[in-house]
């Protein structure tokens with residue numbers, strides 16, 4: 001089979017399961033052909049796969065047809081221009097989270113800042129902030145072991161392991177006895193309302209970690225808990241910054257106001273949805 005034949009056949013086969021059937025097929029081909037650039041695929045459409053390459057392709061594409069996310073199949077995902085290793089047990093970093101990171105970078109880029117990130121996941125937020133804010137130190141907290149292990153790998157791979165500390169923690173529990181207060185508290189917490197979990201796409205609900213998704217009955221449990229506890233750990237004039245679900249910005253603003261945050265504002269994602277909520281503790 002040539003690369004062209006494969007693209008035509010499997011783009012069709014993946015239509016049911018994937019919103020990006022061509023891209024998924026290309027990503028698997030890139031892997032099978034030895035981690036080549038995407039442009040290689042386009043410049044070599046008449047190339048025949050070897051028997052071994054085709055065998056490997058069939059094995060990987062069948063995982064995708066069964067619903068396994070492409071990022072878990074190939075083991076990585078790009079976020080903020082950086083490469084993140086991912087595996088089952090960590091949330092795959094989403095473009096939805098980039099506006100939050102971009103806004104914090106904008107607010108802090110020339111400052112010396114102590115940051116705490118609640119809910120490490122792959123380390124997407126933690127590592128990007130450590131990478132792009134020169135004078136930053138980040139404490140990254142997660143309740144599960146796999147995110148802490150994966151976050152550490154991504155900090156090393158992206159050259160920021162000397163700026164980041166990872167700790168197993170239920171929200172702030174691991175740092176409750178330390179004196180340090182933080183300039184920035186950031187979180188992309190689990191925020192899907194319990195009743196909506198069943199309506200999620202197979203590749204999310206059957207493969208991504210449940211405790212990275214569910215945020216209680218109305219999806220707001222983590223915003224209530226983190227905001228309430230945050231006041232103990234935040235500096236005067238410190239920033240609390242959240243990613244929120246598509247219809248949660250107003251509720252999260254109210255939760256922050258009720259806990260003494262001011263100058264609260266939102267930022268939209270690329271689809272025009274209020275995706276980031278930021279407030280200051282005066």
Ligand SMILES: C[S@@+](CC[C@H](N)C(=O)[O-])C[C@H]1O[C@@H](n2cnc3c(N)ncnc32)[C@H](O)[C@@H]1O
Pocket residue numbers: 090091092093094097118119120121122123124125141142143144147169170171188189190191211212213
């Ligand atoms: C939505 S994911 C975000 C991951 C990553 N920050 C990102 O944006 O891609 C939420 C993360 O919070 C972690 N988490 C869930 N409950 C927690 C808790 N009580 N304390 C700390 N982390 C928690 C999950 O394990 C998961 O890694």
